[in-house]
Amino acid sequence: MLAAPVNPADINMLQGTYAVLPPVPAIGGNEGLGEVLEVGSKVSDVKPGDWVIPVDAGFGTWRTEAVCKAIDVILVPKDIPLLSAATISVNPCTAYRMLKDFGTLKSGDTVIQNGANSAVGQAVIQIAAAMGINTINIIRDRPNVKELKDKLKSLGASYVITEExxxxxxxxxxxxxxxxxxxxxxxxxxxxxGNLLTHMEYGSTMVTYGGMAKKPMPLPAKALIFKDINICGFWMTQWKRNNMHDLNKIMSMVLELSELVRRGQLSAPVCTQVPFHDYKLALEATMKSYCSKHVLMME
Structure with missing residues (x-):
């Protein structure tokens, strides 16, 4: 293993509150980047020196070495930055699928999102900008709100506004x-x-992929009746499991995202790099508000 992020879902898994839990004893970490050292005699899809990322959740990326089946990992190009490769399989893939799978968006259309400063939110901004799609990005008010607005606009955000x-x-x-x-x-x-629903187009769709407020979402009757808004959810882990029979589909998505990285249209989120032996610092930081993504560096 070369690098492995610490994501909120990883913490939830440790707490026993995540939707899927590995059999214990288990190794933490669902996302990360590894370099192949050796392959079995019948393995031809990967070779020593290749960069790979896990296909499914529960791989256990918080370790220095792993032995796995070839079908448990997919290739990622080595000509993109290490941090981009290490963080590509969860948040950018989530953003990509939500923009691609829920209706047909074309250049000039608009997407609205809350939590816009999250890692997924930043990926949505950049991928949407590459597609010519406008984004309205909602953030919480804070002391450095102007600095955050400027940062998101530099990524390609059309509008950045506060919840108020x-x-x-x-x-x-x-x-x-x-x-x-x-x-x-x-x-x-x-x-x-609930406030997002007020501003949506007739026949539009709201996709929920998180619940950071830990509060139920009110659904105004007029939004459902008079605007015919569709309400649905998305979970990247389930999407991958639904497509395990067609790894080419997953690989194609990763390669398209990697191409955006090469073109400078998709950057890694701001990361704090933490030596692997200081993992406690990364775990504690991830449980705090306004925290940048922490990545465990194995070397």
């Missing part, structure tokens, strides 16, 4: 400039998610 602004009349003026959203992406839940 979302509820103000000035939103009407915004939709004189761009189309109303055909797609909403929700990782927060609670009233923040």
């Amino acid at each position: 602004t979302l509820q103000k009349p000035e939103m009407t003026n915004l939709f004189k400039e761009i189309k109303k959203p055909k797609l909403a992406l929700n990782c927060v839940g609670g009233h923040n998610a």
Whole structure:
């Protein structure tokens, strides 16, 4: 193993609250980048020196070495930055699938999302910008809000507004400039998610992929009745498991994302690199608010 992020889902798995749990004793970590050292005599898909990432959750990436089957990993190009490769399989893939699988988005369309400063949110901004799609990005107010807005706009965000602004009349003026959203992406839940529904186009879709507020989402009847808004969920782990029979589909997605990285259209999230032996620092930091992604560096 070369590097392995510490994601909130990894913490949930340790706590025993995640949707899938490995049999114990288990090794933590669901995402990471490894370099192949040796292969069996019948293995031809990978060779020593190749970079690989796990296909499924529960691989156990928080270790220095692993022995696995060839079908447990897929290749990732070695000509992209190490941190991009180590963080490509969860958040960028989640963003990619949500933008591709829930309706047909075309250049000039609009997507609205909360939690826009999250790793998935940043990936959504960049992938959408590459597709010519406008993004309205909702963030929580904070002392350095201007700095955060500037950062997200530098990634390609069309608009960055606070949760408070979302509820103000000035939103009407915004939709004189761009189309109303055909797609909403929700990782927060609670009233923040309910407020997104007010601004969506008729027949649009809201996809929930997280619930950071740990509160139920209100569903206004008028949004369902008069706007015919579709409400659904997405979980990257389940998508991968549904497509295990066709690893080419997963590999194609990773290669397309890697090409965006090469072209400078998709960068790795801001990461704090932590030596593997200091793993406790990474675990503790990941459980705090306003935390950058921590990545365990094995070498």
